[in-house]
Amino acid sequence: MSKQKLVVIGNGMVGQKFLEQFAAKEQASNFQITTFCEEPRAAYDRVHLSEYFSGKTAEDLSLVAEGFFETSQVDIRLGDKAVAIDRNNKEVKSAKGDLIPYDKLVLATGSYPFVPPIPGKDRPECLVYRTIEDLEAIKATAAKSRVGVVVGGGLLGLEAAKALKDLGLETHVVEFAPRLMAVQIDEGGGKMLRAKIEELGVQVHTGKNTREIVDGDDCTLRMNFADESHLETDLILFSAGIRPQDELARQADLAMGERGGITINNYCQTSDEDIFAIGECALWNNRIFGLVAPGYQMSQVAADAISGEFSSEFLGADMSTKLKLMGVDVASIGDAHGMTKGAQSYIYTDEHNQVYKKIVVSEDGKYLLGAVLVGEAEEYGTLLQMMLNDIELPEFPDTLILPQRGDSAAPAMGVDKLPDSAQICSCNNVSKGDLCCAVQGGITELGELKSTTKAATSCGGCSALVGQVLNAELEKLGIEVKKDLCEHFPYSRQELYHLVRVDGIRSFEELISKHGKGKGCDICKPTTASILASCWNDHIIEPALAGLQDTNDYFMANMQKDGTYSVVPRVPGGEITPDGLIAIGEIGKKYNLYTKITGGQRIDLFGAQSHELPLIWKELIDAGFESGHAYGKSMRTVKSCVGSTWCRYGVQDSVGMAILVEQRYRGIRSPHKVKLAVSGCTRECAEAQSKDIGVIATEKGWNLYLCGNGGMKPRHADLFASDLDDETLLKYIDRFFMFYIKTADRLQRTSVWMDNLEGGLDYLRDVVINDSLGIAAELEAQMNHLVDTYQCEWKTTIEDPEKMKRFRHFVNSDEKDSNVVFVKERGQIRPARDDEKRIETVAV
Amino acid sequence: MNAKAELSWVPVCELDDLLTNVGVCAKVADRQVAIFKIADQGKTTLYAIDNHDPFSKANVLSRGIVGDLKGHNVVASPIYKQHFCLETGKCLEEDTQIPVYKVRENAGKVEVFLG
Ligand code: SRM
Ligand SMILES: Cc1cc2nc3c(=O)[nH]c(=O)nc-3n(C[C@H](O)[C@H](O)[C@H](O)COP(=O)(O)OP(=O)(O)OC[C@H]3O[C@@H](n4cnc5c(N)ncnc54)[C@H](O)[C@@H]3O)c2cc1C
Numbered sequence: 021m022s023k024q025k026l027v028v029i030g031n032g033m034v035g036q037k038f039l040e041q042f043a044a045k046e047q048a049s050n051f052q053i054t055t056f057c058e059e060p061r062a063a064y065d066r067v068h069l070s071e072y073f074s075g076k077t078a079e080d081l082s083l084v085a086e087g088f089f090e091t092s093q094v095d096i097r098l099g100d101k102a103v104a105i106d107r108n109n110k111e112v113k114s115a116k117g118d119l120i121p122y123d124k125l126v127l128a129t130g131s132y133p134f135v136p137p138i139p140g141k142d143r144p145e146c147l148v149y150r151t152i153e154d155l156e157a158i159k160a161t162a163a164k165s166r167v168g169v170v171v172g173g174g175l176l177g178l179e180a181a182k183a184l185k186d187l188g189l190e191t192h193v194v195e196f197a198p199r200l201m202a203v204q205i206d207e208g209g210g211k212m213l214r215a216k217i218e219e220l221g222v223q224v225h226t227g228k229n230t231r232e233i234v235d236g237d238d239c240t241l242r243m244n245f246a247d248e249s250h251l252e253t254d255l256i257l258f259s260a261g262i263r264p265q266d267e268l269a270r271q272a273d274l275a276m277g278e279r280g281g282i283t284i285n286n287y288c289q290t291s292d293e294d295i296f297a298i299g300e301c302a303l304w305n306n307r308i309f310g311l312v313a314p315g316y317q318m319s320q321v322a323a324d325a326i327s328g329e330f331s332s333e334f335l336g337a338d339m340s341t342k343l344k345l346m347g348v349d350v351a352s353i354g355d356a357h358g359m360t361k362g363a364q365s366y367i368y369t370d371e372h373n374q375v376y377k378k379i380v381v382s383e384d385g386k387y388l389l390g391a392v393l394v395g396e397a398e399e400y401g402t403l404l405q406m407m408l409n410d411i412e413l414p415e416f417p418d419t420l421i422l423p424q425r426g427d428s429a430a431p432a433m434g435v436d437k438l439p440d441s442a443q444i445c446s447c448n449n450v451s452k453g454d455l456c457c458a459v460q461g462g463i464t465e466l467g468e469l470k471s472t473t474k475a476a477t478s479c480g481g482c483s484a485l486v487g488q489v490l491n492a493e494l495e496k497l498g499i500e501v502k503k504d505l506c507e508h509f510p511y512s513r514q515e516l517y518h519l520v521r522v523d524g525i526r527s528f529e530e531l532i533s534k535h536g537k538g539k540g541c542d543i544c545k546p547t548t549a550s551i552l553a554s555c556w557n558d559h560i561i562e563p564a565l566a567g568l569q570d571t572n573d574y575f576m577a578n579m580q581k582d583g584t585y586s587v588v589p590r591v592p593g594g595e596i597t598p599d600g601l602i603a604i605g606e607i608g609k610k611y612n613l614y615t616k617i618t619g620g621q622r623i624d625l626f627g628a629q630s631h632e633l634p635l636i637w638k639e640l641i642d643a644g645f646e647s648g649h650a651y652g653k654s655m656r657t658v659k660s661c662v663g664s665t666w667c668r669y670g671v672q673d674s675v676g677m678a679i680l681v682e683q684r685y686r687g688i689r690s691p692h693k694v695k696l697a698v699s700g701c702t703r704e705c706a707e708a709q710s711k712d713i714g715v716i717a718t719e720k721g722w723n724l725y726l727c728g729n730g731g732m733k734p735r736h737a738d739l740f741a742s743d744l745d746d747e748t749l750l751k752y753i754d755r756f757f758m759f760y761i762k763t764a765d766r767l768q769r770t771s772v773w774m775d776n777l778e779g780g781l782d783y784l785r786d787v788v789i790n791d792s793l794g795i796a797a798e799l800e801a802q803m804n805h806l807v808d809t810y811q812c813e814w815k816t817t818i819e820d821p822e823k824m825k826r827f828r829h830f831v832n833s834d835e836k837d838s839n840v841v842f843v844k845e846r847g848q849i850r851p852a853r854d855d856e857k858r859i860e861t862v863a864v
Numbered sequence: 865m866n867a868k869a870e871l872s873w874v875p876v877c878e879l880d881d882l883l884t885n886v887g888v889c890a891k892v893a894d895r896q897v898a899i900f901k902i903a904d905q906g907k908t909t910l911y912a913i914d915n916h917d918p919f920s921k922a923n924v925l926s927r928g929i930v931g932d933l934k935g936h937n938v939v940a941s942p943i944y945k946q947h948f949c950l951e952t953g954k955c956l957e958e959d960t961q962i963p964v965y966k967v968r969e970n971a972g973k974v975e976v977f978l979g
């Protein structure tokens with residue numbers, strides 16, 4: 021049987037999702053699939069397009085898994101536009117002149133930005149905001165501009181305004197309607213939003229009708245408004261709405277809406293049953309859906325239909341949204357304007373904190389119809405689910421939006437009231453049932469639940485709810501979420517940290533007698549040692565602490581497979597003088613140590629026996645070195661690249677910053693190791709994005725990336741804040757690092773910790789940047805204490821004869837351990853294998 | 865090998881040379897013995913086991929962390945973290961046993977009996 025031909029026009033967000041959903045079907049093998057992609061690159065994430073300005077590359081934004089087109093055997097026609105559809109011959113004509121036959125055709129052509137017909141709109145400084153090419157044009161024009169204007173104060177317009185602001189322009193928003201985001205939010209909310217945005221330095225002009233764009237006096241352009249006022253600018257960005265890209269369908273005579281859009285039925289079929297339309301070009305029930313989640317639902321429906329199953333229908337979608345505009349939370353749910361007959365609303369306004377909240381309830385006061393939240397939108401998930409699932413309101417509905425003070429906790433909706441079909445994550449179409457299923461399958465952690473189901477991995481708006489479903493389901497299964505550290509302590513690491521702080525506990529004996537039982541073990545003792553070090557920073561082998569340390573911490577060196585140790589002196593930022601290198605070389609030679617450059621830009625000396633450690637360290641300290649803490653769960657290294665001092669591309673002194681940072685945080689103990697790096701420009705030679713804390717230089721300062729790691733499960737760090745000055749950079753790192761120390765689990769790296777924080781990165785930003793918990797000053801003070809009480813553990817040790825005694829191998833003899841045997845390989849020593857030991861090839 | 869030493873109590877160090885809950889290694893005849901002073905409700909007890917870790921084949925058990933697990937006093941190997949019972953030498957995770965030795969305090973000195 022010859023294969024059927026499936027052609028998809030448009031490889032945008034929805035077109036690509038369709039290909040993935042279709043390729044996952046068994047029937048896919050009966051089809052030969054071709055997709056047109058007018059843009060020069062395959063599908064990318066338009067929703068996060070603005071991040072292109074904050075450092076994300078086109079590859080970062082790509083939505084196509086590596087090798088997808090090859091393994092799914094999809095023929096992608098990059099940079100080729102479909103120019104006509106011949107329905108009689110069932111062929112699509114391409115701009116390159118080819119004719120592509122189809123049995124089934126899918127239109128996923130999206131939409132284009134609407135530019136109002138204002139004279140002067142075609143000037144080269146007039147731009148739009150939809151593709152990566154658009155953003156490149158904006159960047160190039162902005163580089164020559166001082167002032168920028170966004171026309172349109174809707175959702176996208178405000179996002180574009182933020183981008184202009186970040187590009188350093190004096191930014192204005194010009195809106196035709198009397199308020200911002202008129203579609204999604206009401207007057208009260210719009211007012212609050214405007215106040216907040218103006219506070220951030222963006223000037224808002226509402227009720228302005230642009231009549232013409234002409235040459236300016238002070239700037240390149242001048243916008244003349246209908247009310248005779250005017251505004252000068254160097255760049256204009258149109259964001260006045262979108263229009264469905266329906267030209268092809270119009271030519272092909274498919275049924276269309278009055279104001280555009282390709283009419284579809286519940287199976288996403290157009291008026292020609294072999295042609296489907298999905299995404300922003302499609303018109304269902306006279307509505308266009310300008311969000312990605314409904315598009316994804318349509319693509320699934322179309323995939324089900326084309327495979328012959330016709331197993332699902334598109335029945336409309338909820339257009340509620342929650343976003344962060346310039347750092348301001350804004351959410352709109354359902355009937356935000358109270359248009360339903362008899363609807364009543366409750367409004368809460370807090371001008372001091374600039375918070376506005378409104379809920380719209382049904383005439384009988386029983387059900388939620390809509391809501392508007394500005395300035396604070398934590399209730400979004402709960403309210404949305406209440407509306408979508410017709411959950412009955414509490415007796416006093418206003419308690420849902422009133423601030424919770426003292427013990428007056430907000431009435432919990434109780435996720436158990438939600439039906440299994442309730443869609444918890446709309447970005448990734450994950451229902452409550454899907455989440456419960458995963459938990460029944462054995463998942464007990466939020467981070468794991470997110471990575472398995474993909475819930476809460478896009479906009480993050482649902483993460484609090486996902487957490488609630490997880491906890492409720494675990495409880496239902498009778499799985500006690502046991503955070504007990506071990507059999508000696510019925511507490512998590514975070515709780516123990518808190519107990520130590522609050523009670524001022526300084527020893528393990530005190531902690532276990534007050535809060536635990538038994539004698540302790542190799543789990544709770546090192547954990548306590550780490551907590552005590554993070555709080556009080558006493559020398560780690562003080563008699564009261566020595567017995568708590570893992571051997572690596574006790575000997576302040578890393579134990580190797582044969583019981584010998586390795587020695588790693590600190591080399592801040594990886595910068596080392598020739599004299600330093602010679603000193604290390606000579607010490608290595610004298611003690612016959614194996615030397616190797618580590619992955620952390622320093623030098624490791626292996627094969628030292630315990631009695632040699634103090635001797636080696638005395639010489640290292642005399643040569644100006646200090647402990648590198650390669651042995652601790654602690655701040656490890658700060659990698660650097662050479663930066664602006666030498667490199668022709670460098671824009672900041674990355675080595676200087678790396679040294680500053682390494683000296684600030686050296687020796688600090690934490691729940692797991694913490695690694696840092698500083699790169700001097702976006703080429704990123706220090707691989708900062710693979711570190712717990714990564715810093716990358718920009719023209720204006722530093723970009724801070726957080727929570728990356730290499731190792732077993734590599735994860736790129738997330739961009740946390742941009743263009744920071746030195747002081748703010750250190751302030752944020754202080755707060756972040758200390759918050760991690762206080763709250764992470766034992767042996768939990770920053771990435772896993774963040775994945776398990778309800779609210780993820782946004783929450784972390786709130787805590788660190790906006791001080792939402794009111795603990796920033798405390799975090800900084802606690803960090804300063806650690807910085808101020810730093811000591812080189814080895815220096816203190818070799819100055820104390822009592823401590824020096826402990827490094828002998830035998831308590832009753834100066835002999836060495838005869839079981840330690842080395843042989844030579846490539847000119848250096850290595851531990852002898854068992855068979856070699858038997859032959860007694862003693863090379864030392 | 866010193867036949868006499870094997871049959872009698874051998875003094876190895878002062879009791880004060882030991883930190884509570886931190887091991888030391890003593891050389892007794894040709895053996896390496898790991899000795900621990902464990903505190904338990906106000907009184908201290910001495911334990912002695914072989915220093916050789918059968919899993920890593922390195923002489924390191926004196927450098928492990930001591931504590932109790934499921935009612936046994938144990939030391940955890942510093943290399944691969946198996947636990948050994950200080951009273952019996954039994955490994956808690958695998959079917960293996962290491963030698964244990966008699967140890968006592970005598971006039972301020974720690975003495976080991978290889979037996
Ligand atoms: C020496 C070194 C390898 C080398 O010769 O280059 C090394 C050696 C060890 N690494 Fe590493 N790691 C070394 C760089 C790295 C790097 C690369 C880097 O830092 O740029 C990574 C991946 C990056 C990261 O951590 O995100 C790395 C990821 C690990 C991991 C996996 C961590 C994870 O989250 O998955 C472990 C296991 C662990 O920590 O539980 C580990 C554990 C270890 C241990 C401690 C294993 C052990 O318990 O014995 C090794 C200690 C050897 C010693 O005696 O020093 N090492 N290790 C490197 C020391 C760097 C330094 O100057 O301090
Ligand atoms: C800056 C920005 C921020 C946004 N933020 C959000 C958000 O927070 N949440 C949200 O839900 N949505 C958001 N959106 C909207 C979201 O991006 C769209 O809903 C989604 O991209 C629609 O997908 P689509 O595939 O229908 O269209 P598109 O992604 O636009 O894809 C259509 C593709 O088809 C191509 N094409 C068109 N005609 C042809 C032809 N004849 N031949 C070949 N190819 C053709 C186009 O070049 C384009 O690549 C945002 C959009 C932008 C621009």
Ligand code: SF4
Pocket residue numbers: none
């Ligand atoms: S990769 Fe494995 S073997 Fe190599 S140094 Fe790291 S931990 Fe050791």
Ligand code: FES
Pocket residue numbers: 444445446447448475476477478479480481482483
């Ligand atoms: S709703 Fe956006 S990530 Fe779940």
